[in-house]
Amino acid sequence: MKRSLLLYGIVFSVLINIFQFVNSSNILKRSEEVSTISKKELKKAQDTIAKLRDNDTFSLATNENAQEYYFEYDVKALQTKVKEDLTAFNADKKGNKYVSYDQIGDNPFLINNIKILNHRxxxxxxxxxxxxxxxxxxxxxxxxxxxxxxTVETLIYQETLN
Structure with a gap:
């Protein structure tokens, strides 16, 4: 009786070990597959971002025709100066005068982000x-x-309730 219990215990522990080995192998294989898929998706996303950066057509920094207009200037320094000149109008208590809307709430309209599209x-x-x-x-x-x-054109978005 003791021998049969010992035999059943050994068989049971061998089966548990086999089960854990197979299960661990499957988990390892699946994690490697997920890792490979994630690496492929990351590479694809990085390629897309690089393409978007390279394809920034509407930017003074990448538009050679617009840069020729400023052939005697450092384009980066020029962009910095133009942005500083525009944001300097944010100091007015009524807000930036190039936003053609009057103050609606408690705060004036201020220009936040600027993108210089070309030489004009x-x-x-x-x-x-x-x-x-x-x-x-x-x-x-x-x-x-x-x-x-x-100012050529201004648009305002409807206020959203949060």
């Missing part, structure tokens, strides 16, 4: 903390004077 156009977004919008501007760079701006 800028698109920027603005907000008062609750309401958001975008503005299309013409700009005229002057070497010795502040940059001149002209």
């Amino acid at each position: 156009w800028i698109i920027a977004n603005f907000s008062d903390g609750k309401v958001w919008g975008e503005v299309l501007l013409k700009y005229f760079h002057n070497a010795d004077k502040p940059t001149e701006f002209e």
